Amino acid sequence: MTRSHWREYIFDRLEVLVQSGAALELLKNSKKRERLDKEMENQRDLRKLADTALGKHPADLVVKNGVLMDVYTGRMVPGRSVAMVDEWIAYVGPDAEYTIGPETDVIDAEGRVICPGYIDAHTHLGNYFDFSEFLSYAIPSGVTSVLTEMDSYSFALGVEGVKAFLEQIEFCPVRIYVAAPPMISLSPVTESLRITKGQLAELLNHPLVIGLGESYWQGAILTSDSRVLDLMAETRKMRKSIQGHAAGAFDRKLAAYAATGVESCHEAISTEDVLNRLEMGLYAMIREGDIRCDLEIILPLKGKVDFRRIILVTDGTNPGLLLKKGYLQDVVQKAVDLGIAPMDAVRMVTLNPAEHLGLDHLIGGVAPGRSGDLLLLEDLKNMKPEMVISRGRLVAEKGHMAILVPDAAIPKRLLNTVNAEPISLAGLTLHKSLTNETGQVRTLDIQPGGLVAREGLGVPKVSGEHLLADPEKDLLKIVFMERISGRGEAFVGFVQGWGQKRGAVATSTCWDAGGIVGIGENDKDLADAVNRVINIQGGAALVVEGRLEAEISFRVGGYVSELKMPELAVELDNFQKIMALQGVIHDNALLSLSVLTGAAIPFIRMTEKGYYRFRENDFVGLIP
Numbered sequence: 350m351t352r353s354h355w356r357e358y359i360f361d362r363l364e365v366l367v368q369s370g371a372a373l374e375l376l377k378n379s380k381k382r383e384r385l386d387k388e389m390e391n392q393r394d395l396r397k398l399a400d401t402a403l404g405k406h407p408a409d410l411v412v413k414n415g416v417l418m419d420v421y422t423g424r425m426v427p428g429r430s431v432a433m434v435d436e437w438i439a440y441v442g443p444d445a446e447y448t449i450g451p452e453t454d455v456i457d458a459e460g461r462v463i464c465p466g467y468i469d470a471h472t473h474l475g476n477y478f479d480f481s482e483f484l485s486y487a488i489p490s491g492v493t494s495v496l497t498e499m500d501s502y503s504f505a506l507g508v509e510g511v512k513a514f515l516e517q518i519e520f521c522p523v524r525i526y527v528a529a530p531p532m533i534s535l536s537p538v539t540e541s542l543r544i545t546k547g548q549l550a551e552l553l554n555h556p557l558v559i560g561l562g563e564s565y566w567q568g569a570i571l572t573s574d575s576r577v578l579d580l581m582a583e584t585r586k587m588r589k590s591i592q593g594h595a596a597g598a599f600d601r602k603l604a605a606y607a608a609t610g611v612e613s614c615h616e617a618i619s620t621e622d623v624l625n626r627l628e629m630g631l632y633a634m635i636r637e638g639d640i641r642c643d644l645e646i647i648l649p650l651k652g653k654v655d656f657r658r659i660i661l662v663t664d665g666t667n668p669g670l671l672l673k674k675g676y677l678q679d680v681v682q683k684a685v686d687l688g689i690a691p692m693d694a695v696r697m698v699t700l701n702p703a704e705h706l707g708l709d710h711l712i713g714g715v716a717p718g719r720s721g722d723l724l725l726l727e728d729l730k731n732m733k734p735e736m737v738i739s740r741g742r743l744v745a746e747k748g749h750m751a752i753l754v755p756d757a758a759i760p761k762r763l764l765n766t767v768n769a770e771p772i773s774l775a776g777l778t779l780h781k782s783l784t785n786e787t788g789q790v791r792t793l794d795i796q797p798g799g800l801v802a803r804e805g806l807g808v809p810k811v812s813g814e815h816l817l818a819d820p821e822k823d824l825l826k827i828v829f830m831e832r833i834s835g836r837g838e839a840f841v842g843f844v845q846g847w848g849q850k851r852g853a854v855a856t857s858t859c860w861d862a863g864g865i866v867g868i869g870e871n872d873k874d875l876a877d878a879v880n881r882v883i884n885i886q887g888g889a890a891l892v893v894e895g896r897l898e899a900e901i902s903f904r905v906g907g908y909v910s911e912l913k914m915p916e917l918a919v920e921l922d923n924f925q926k927i928m929a930l931q932g933v934i935h936d937n938a939l940l941s942l943s944v945l946t947g948a949a950i951p952f953i954r955m956t957e958k959g960y961y962r963f964r965e966n967d968f969v970g971l972i973p
């Protein structure tokens with residue numbers, strides 16, 4: 350890294366820290382914006398870039414003697430050098446010696462592969478870990494661009510949550526892009542937080558917001574209102590991209606969805622799904638992360654289908670996985686190990702996503718005018734980079750960061766987002782009249798795998814006037830309480846397929862909803878667990894016989910921890926082990942709990958108005 354780069358980087362970070370002073374806020378905002386615009390193509394110093402390529406201005410960084418992985422032509426080109434100035438590539442060709450001045454940093458690739466920086470085109474950064482922590486572990490794996498959804502913070506603060514995240518990522522050693530959240534939710538109280546068309550337009554004007562986030566097909570085309578379609582139209586009007594989510598859709602429903610102008614789907618779970626999506630003109634994103642690992646489904650297409658419309662994504666990761674496997678390099682490695690040609694594998698995390706996002710003039714390949722994002726690979730068998738250069742400077746070497754990623758300042762408004770009074774025992778009490786004539790109640794039955802749930806029936810214990818859980822039969826109480834309105838609206842139901850024999854667990858990390866979801870074997874522990882999450886302003890708590898057995902703070906928006914990655918991984922592992930000790934049967938139980946409010950996972954979910962059933966599209970209570 351050149352001295353000027355360092356100076357600018359440190360200045361950027363200082364400016365972020367000083368921002369909380371607020372006196373010069375207006376001035377700073379316009380300065381910040383000016384600087385952000387500068388990062389985009391329009392405000393680049395084109396004269397300097399051209400002059401560098403012409404030899405009239407020295408480069409800041411030169412990488413010489415490499416074998417260029419040319420994703421544009423699909424060839425490996427030996428004897429190539431790359432010259433960068435500021436954070437942009439000025440020259441790619443046989444000899445960059447002429448661009449080297451006294452202050453130019455020079456890296457000799459010594460015949461190693463010069464590969465474009467990897468792009469994760471679909472992930473969720475507002476979960477588990479702070480994004481600065483994420484960068485420290487993701488960058489050494491070769492990630493130089495990320496497109497993240499910002500669903501979580503939007504369910505805490507609406508548009509303000511997205512803006513808070515944008516503030517955090519403004520100055521960053523890699524490129525982080527954000528998709529504006531469509532905020533499709535089953536929880537009616539969310540309506541008050543929904544991002545309006547006007548707010549969306551404002552977000553889309555931000556240089557780092559590249560379009561509309563994953564717009565679940567059911568919430569877009571099967572609803573009676575046109576709210577999401579209007580958001581899509583607004584996005585298209587502003588020539589930005591729309592991320593799709595077509596889980597389970599095929600034929601006419603998939604066509605109806607594709608007709609809305611959505612451009613991708615990351616929900617293919619079979620080879621046929623991949624083909625269906627490609628045929629409909631969609632980019633097919635294949636997931637390899639903590640939700641699913643599906644890379645194998647494209648293997649039967651090898652040699653038969655052009656992979657240029659296929660993209661590999663994580664759709665999110667977790668601390669344990671990040672520490673154990675790294676990030677995207679592990680996905681590319683798996684593709685190569687499975688026999689996919691390295692060029693195809695690399696294109697699926699470089700040029701393909703860049704084209705899909707309308708960013709291929711900026712990222713996705715090593716060429717003049719593109720961001721200085723490149724990796725040095727030992728050879729085409731080993732996809733873990735020896736060096737990672739991002740935005741024109743060396744950021745990681747041999748699996749370790751070469752720069753320090755400063756902690757991101759956490760906007761204060763993200764630290765106080767649980768707006769609910771404690772729940773009382775009376776609030777969890779269910780009267781015995783809430784059964785049918787044979788004593789049955791409607792239940793939410795979690796299926797093996799811990800994500801899907803089906804509607805079921807159960808017979809709770811009756812004590813006096815009240816219905817109680819029956820852990821012997823794996824019939825437990827479940828509660829969802831919203832944390833948005835301040836009224837603490839809640840629905841209490843029953844759940845099967847969880848396994849817990851003692852105590853209760855609750856978390857604020859609810860998918861697609863701002864609330865707290867809890868499961869308990871007795872009302873007292875369940876109230877304690879929910880109230881602990883309220884007390885700590887977001888997190889997960891496990892209470893057994895009145896004792897707090899485990900907890901994790903997710904104080905940032907109710908979704909993100911302030912812990913360092915290794916500590917957080919240990920805490921999550923511990924939490925999981927203690928849950929298992931109480932009998933919980935799911936391997937990733939905190940995730941299973943979080944998805945109970947998800948707006949795109951069949952067949953029944955929790956809301957503050959009752960169970961929501963997808964097929965019937967209705968809210969129902971306990972009486973079957």
Ligand SMILES: [Fe+2]
Nearest residue numbers: 473498563664
């Ligand atoms: Fe996703």
